[in-house]
Every structure is written in structure tokens, then in C-alpha cells.
Amino acid sequence: MCRPYALATFRALVAALFALTAAPVRAQTLPNAPLTALDGKLTVGAEVVATFGEDDDVAFFNYTDYEHNALRMFRAALAASWRPASRIDVVGEVRTEDFGQVRPYAAYIRVRPWGNHAFDVQVGRIPPAFGAFGRRGYQVADNPLVGYPLAYQYLTSLRSDAIPATAADLLVMRARGWRTTYPIGSTEAAPGLPIVTAFRWDTGVQAHWEGHAMDFTGSVTTGTLSDPRVEDNNSGKQLSGRAAFHPIVGLVAGVSAARGDFLSSAVKHQIENPRDSYPQTALGVDAEYSRDHWLVRGEAIWSRWTMPFATEPHGYDLKATGAFIEGRYRLTPRIFVASRLDRLTFSRLQVGPTWAPTWDAPVTRVEVDAGYYLQRNLVARIAVQANDRDGGRVRQRTYVSGQVAFWF
Amino acid sequence: MQMRLLRLAFVVCVLIGLTIAPARTRSNVPDVANGTIRGRVELKQAPPDVARRPNVADVAMARAHDPTDRRRSVVYLETAPRAAFDQRDEPRPKLDQRNEAFVPHVLAIVAGTTVDFPNSDETYHNVFSLSSTKPFDLGRYPAGRSKSIRFDRPGIVRVFCDIHSHMSAFILVFAHRHFAVTDDEGRYRIDNVPPGTYTVVAWNEATPTDSRRVVMPESGGDVETNFSLGRR
Numbered sequence: 148m149c150r151p152y153a154l155a156t157f158r159a160l161v162a163a164l165f166a167l168t169a170a171p172v173r174a175q176t177l178p179n180a181p182l183t184a185l186d187g188k189l190t191v192g193a194e195v196v197a198t199f200g201e202d203d204d205v206a207f208f209n210y211t212d213y214e215h216n217a218l219r220m221f222r223a224a225l226a227a228s229w230r231p232a233s234r235i236d237v238v239g240e241v242r243t244e245d246f247g248q249v250r251p252y253a254a255y256i257r258v259r260p261w262g263n264h265a266f267d268v269q270v271g272r273i274p275p276a277f278g279a280f281g282r283r284g285y286q287v288a289d290n291p292l293v294g295y296p297l298a299y300q301y302l303t304s305l306r307s308d309a310i311p312a313t314a315a316d317l318l319v320m321r322a323r324g325w326r327t328t329y330p331i332g333s334t335e336a337a338p339g340l341p342i343v344t345a346f347r348w349d350t351g352v353q354a355h356w357e358g359h360a361m362d363f364t365g366s367v368t369t370g371t372l373s374d375p376r377v378e379d380n381n382s383g384k385q386l387s388g389r390a391a392f393h394p395i396v397g398l399v400a401g402v403s404a405a406r407g408d409f410l411s412s413a414v415k416h417q418i419e420n421p422r423d424s425y426p427q428t429a430l431g432v433d434a435e436y437s438r439d440h441w442l443v444r445g446e447a448i449w450s451r452w453t454m455p456f457a458t459e460p461h462g463y464d465l466k467a468t469g470a471f472i473e474g475r476y477r478l479t480p481r482i483f484v485a486s487r488l489d490r491l492t493f494s495r496l497q498v499g500p501t502w503a504p505t506w507d508a509p510v511t512r513v514e515v516d517a518g519y520y521l522q523r524n525l526v527a528r529i530a531v532q533a534n535d536r537d538g539g540r541v542r543q544r545t546y547v548s549g550q551v552a553f554w555f
Numbered sequence: 556m557q558m559r560l561l562r563l564a565f566v567v568c569v570l571i572g573l574t575i576a577p578a579r580t581r582s583n584v585p586d587v588a589n590g591t592i593r594g595r596v597e598l599k600q601a602p603p604d605v606a607r608r609p610n611v612a613d614v615a616m617a618r619a620h621d622p623t624d625r626r627r628s629v630v631y632l633e634t635a636p637r638a639a640f641d642q643r644d645e646p647r648p649k650l651d652q653r654n655e656a657f658v659p660h661v662l663a664i665v666a667g668t669t670v671d672f673p674n675s676d677e678t679y680h681n682v683f684s685l686s687s688t689k690p691f692d693l694g695r696y697p698a699g700r701s702k703s704i705r706f707d708r709p710g711i712v713r714v715f716c717d718i719h720s721h722m723s724a725f726i727l728v729f730a731h732r733h734f735a736v737t738d739d740e741g742r743y744r745i746d747n748v749p750p751g752t753y754t755v756v757a758w759n760e761a762t763p764t765d766s767r768r769v770v771m772p773e774s775g776g777d778v779e780t781n782f783s784l785g786r787r
Binding site: 180181183187190191192226227228234236238239240252253257259265267269273274276282283285286288289353355357362364395396397437438439440442477479480481520522523524554555 | 692
């Protein structure tokens with residue numbers, strides 16, 4: 148397992164060093180604007196991000212649902228937008244992480260039915276309606292920190308394709324979300340689910356309306372916040388939406404909600420007298436305020452999974468809450484500092500008269516970054532991230548990582 | 556690389572102008588008429604508009620923004636006569652932020668000029684430059700507000716908005732006053748040029764610069780010099 152990561156990190160480091168050393172001399176030879184064709188109707192942009200840090204095959208604080216380390220990753224993305232008619236956009240993005248398989252991350256058609264109304268319909272693999280970071284964090288230019296918020300990245304011990312037989316099975320997996328196993332359903336070890344994944348988008352239909360001081364987005368999708376899907380695995384749909392208010396320039400506040408069936412049919416069929424639906428329900432609030440050289444963002448997400456055990460087919464309500472606040476300040480035109488304070492907590496599971504542990508181990512994370520713009524679209528960052536977990540083999544871990552990101 | 560070389564050449568030329576021009580023009584000042592250098596700058600290929608970066612995370616069709624007028628060129632004397640360095644009271648130029656575009660896209664000023672950056676849009680803008688001539692960051696400010704920057708050093712300042720990647724502008728800062736920005740048809744006019752031999756340079760952001768040797772006769776008058784800029 149170490150070998151591919153070592154190779155990837157070596158390549159990422161080489162790419163980063165190349166970018167760093169080449170930048171001052173060749174700064175203006177790198178593209179600084181998207182490429183266009185077809186009389187400006189086709190626009191192509193790209194993003195290359197090399198993040199390098201120490202290996203971590205013990206604590207797994209930063210692993211993603213694609214089994215990559217968010218603090219030790221090479222990512223390349225190619226995005227395109229084609230406007231064949233004035234009110235139609237065809238949008239797509241392909242990505243590769245750690246030189247692995249090239250995957251389509253976004254692929255949808257956007258239609259604006261009425262030219263004089265800011266109302267859009269999107270169909271395909273669409274951006275998430277829920278929350279704010281899911282869309283913003285998708286592009287490196289919008290994320291001032293190297294790491295991801297816990298609610299959007301940290302893997303809990305829940306899975307959509309396997310369930311515990313008893314509460315004890317679940318508690319055994321406490322703080323082992325990076326690779327969990329359960330006796331019902333798929334018995335292979337696999338990553339658990341984050342509250343909301345920032346690394347995959349869902350498939351479905353979305354509508355967005357924008358007014359003077361507020362806008363609304365609603366989606367019907369195949370998967371859920373924690374397990375977005377292209378192919379349906381349970382015939383259940385997720386409804387999600389967000390209302391955003393922007394009463395003054397620079398301030399945006401949003402409220403979000405989502406509910407969808409997350410458990411796969413393959414697992415349901417192995418439960419006696421299952422419910423019709425085992426949903427994930429989530430509520431979120433987010434806010435952003437910026438002025439002068441400051442940018443402050445915060446978000447809180449509450450999620451409840453109705454999770455069956457073999458011994459309790461009706462299901463337990465397993466809850467998790469993730470909240471973070473982050474800020475960025477530009478010291479000079481080239482230098483900025485940023486920080487995020489982040490907390491992820493879980494509800495308690497009554498497994499005995501006096502014993503009610505949290506069903507997964509709460510985590511606290513603090514990250515401090517400093518960045519330097521080599522040119523407008525080429526930034527180098529260094530990050531120190533401290534993690535503290537109330538469980539697991541490794542409870543505390545501090546990571547130092549660097550990142551070079553280029554986009555056009 | 557090309558931009559750096561251009562910037563370096565620009566600064567060197569201006570500095571040479573500062574040092575040698577007074578000696579050259581001193582003998583020309585009495586009993587002679589100043590003239591005008593004018594002409595047209597033709598672009599072999601119209602530079603395309605700067606497109607908005609494809610943002611797959613947008614949940615709505617992007618708002619239309621004003622196109623960037625990249626056809627504007629700047630024509631200037633590589634070496635300038637002494638009178639060109641005289642201080643004059645002129646209105647403060649402004650680089651407006653309007654409909655997600657900088658207006659004008661190209662601004663030419665004399666060193667020591669203060670430029671206003673009003674925000675005329677409903678959204679935030681964050682004007683900044685990383686250029687070595689004058690790095691600055693005005694931060695985010697809303698509609699109706701304006702901030703200003705004084706440009707003391709000659710050179711090229713590339714201006715961006717931190718929020719809207721398709722917004723860009725150029726400010727060319729000169730040590731003298733003999734320069735002109737082309738109009739919609741590409742025409743330019745540099746007035747009050749004393750007799751002498753000059754190198755006239757045409758600059759456009761999308762092409763390599765071009766230069767011509769021009770002689771302004773003792774009798775003054777109009778001297779026409781045309782340029783055709785484009786990739787060689």
C-alpha cells in the first residue's frame with residue numbers, strides 16, 4: 148500500500164518543485180486565461196494541484212472516500228463549458244487523482260428556459276445543492292486552505308453497502324472509518340461515509356432561481372450527500388435544497404436540507420422485515436462575509452442516518468454534527484494567511500444500562516496555512532494541521548504539508 | 556517571459572530617455588515648431604475576448620459581462636524631449652469596474668499619477684496587481700466606493716480582480732508625456748513633439764511590440780507613422 152503513495156508523492160513533489168523553480172522565469176508562458184474555441188462558445192480550463200506531506204498509514208485523518216490522502220495527493224482536472232445556444236450550456240470536468248483512473252466528476256446540461264428570468268435547470272452529474280463547501284471546495288482557487296473540513300471529508304464508520312449485526316459491531320469500527328467491515332452485506336473492507344463528500348457529485352436534476360437578495364436551489368438525485376451515485380443502488384431518490392440570502396454585498400447566509408435513502412437494496416434484502424427506507428437526513432447552515440482583505444466562512448451540518456442492525460431492523464438514529472469556521476487574510480498582494488477550526492461530533496448509542504459511547508470517535512481539527520502567489524493563478528501553500536480524536540489507535544496527529552496549485 | 560522582457564525593455568527605454576533626451580533636445584528648443592506624430596495601429600488578428608473560466612460548480616448560467624477591449628494599443632516615444640517631463644495639473648484618471656470589466660482596459664499615465672478605482676457594479680470586486688512596477692491589493696469593496704493608488708515608477712502594471720478571473724487591465728506608466736492610446740479605429744496622435752529623431756514604439760498586450768524611426772523636422776507639422784502588429 149505504501150508503494151503507490153510513495154510513487155505518487157515523489158511525482159507530486161517533482162511536479163511541485165518544477166512548478167516552483169520554473170515559475171519566476173517562465174511565469175508568463177503559463178496560460179493565465181482559459182482556452183477558447185468555436186468563436187468563444189467553447190471554453191476550456193484546467194487545474195493541477197500537487198500536495199505533498201508525510202505518509203500516513205496509521206491515523207488516516209485525511210483519507211477520502213476514494214482512498215487518497217487529501218494532504219498527499221496529485222490532482223489534475225480538465226473542465227470545459229460549451230454554449231451551443233444562448234440559453235444552453237454543456238458542462239463537464241474530468242479528473243485524475245494520484246495518477247489513477249480519469250473519472251468524470253461533472254457532466255451536465257444547463258438550460259435557462261426563459262431568457263428574462265434567472266431560472267436554470269441542470270441535468271446530469273450536477274453540483275451539490277446542499278451547503279456551501281461542496282461547490283466551493285471543488286476548485287482549488289476558492290479554497291484558501293490545503294485540508295478539507297471534517298464534515299466534507301472525514302470518513303465515519305458507516306457504509307451504504309454493509310451493516311453491523313449488533314451495536315457492538317458498530318462500536319468496534321469506532322475511529323476506523325478509513326476501512327470498515329461489517330458482517331451483513333458486502334464483507335470486504337472499504338472506506339466509510341463522510342457526512343457530505345466533497346470528492347464526488349451526485350446524478351440527477353437541479354433547478355435554481357435567483358432573485359435580488361436571495362436564491363434557491365433544489366435537486367432530486369440518485370445518491371445521497373454521503374454517497375453520491377451515478378447508478379442507483381436502492382431505487383430511492385434524495386431531495387436536497389438550499390436557500391441563500393445575500394442582504395448586503397459581501398454577506399451570504401444559507402440554510403440547507405436533504406433527505407434520501409442511503410442504504411443499498413442488496414443490504415436491505417438481507418434484513419428480516421426491513422423498512423421501506425433507511426434515509427440520511429441532513430440540515431445545514433452556512434455563512435460567508437468578506438470585506439477589504441478579510442474573508443470569513445462558517446458552516447454547520449447535522450446529519451442523521453437511520454441505520455438497521457440485524458438484531459434491530461427498525462434501525463437506530465445515528466447522528467453526526469460537523470461545524471467549522473475559517474478565515475483568510477491577505478497580508479500583501481502575494482502573501483496570505485488562513486486558518487480553520489473544525490469539530491465533528493457523534494450521538495451516543497445506548498448499549499448498556501450505564502454505557503452509552505458515541506457511535507464514532509469525535510474529532511477536532513485546527514489548520515493554519517500560509518500562501519504565496521507566484522503569479523495570479525499559481526499559488527504555493529504550506530499548512531500545519533493538528534488533529535485530535537477521542538478514540539482509535541492514533542488519537543493525535545499533526546501534519547505538515549505543502550501544496551502548489553496552478554489553474555487557468 | 557515575453558511580458559518580463561517587454562517590461563524590462565520598456566523601463567530601460569524610459570530610463571535612457573530620461574538620461575539622454577535633455578541633451579539632445581536642448582539645442583532644438585528655441586526657434587523651432589513642435590509637431591505631431593500620428594497614424595494608425597492595425598492588428599493583424601483581433602485578440603479574442605478574455606473568457607470566463609469554466610466553473611463547473613456554478614448552479615446558474617453565468618451573468619453576461621462586458622467584453623474586454625483588447626484592441627487598444629499604446630504608442631509612445633522611446634526617448635522623450637525635456638518638455639515632456641514638465642509637471643501639469645490634469646484630472647485624475649480612473650479605472651472603473653463596470654459590468655465585470657475594467658473600463659478602460661488600457662490606461663496610459665505619467666509616473667506620479669494617482670488612479671482612482673471606483674466600483675460601479677452591484678457585486679464586490681478586489682482589484683490587485685502582482686507586477687513588480689507597482690504591486691498592490693485594494694481588497695474587497697462594494698458598489699459606490701472607490702480606492703486609489705499612486706504610480707511612481709515607469710513600467711507596465713497588469714491589473715486583475717481576485718474574484719472575477721476574466722477581469723484584467725493594463726496600466727502603462729511613463730516617465731514622460733509623449734504617448735497615446737489608440738481609439739476605436741486604431742488611430743493615435745502624439746502632439747507637441749519637438750524636432751528631432753525619435754523611435755516610436757507601438758505596444759499591444761496580445762502582440763510583440765513594433766518600433767519605427769521617425770524624424771520630426773525643424774518646421775514641425777504632422778508626421779504619419781502606421782503600425783501593423785501581429786504574430787510574426
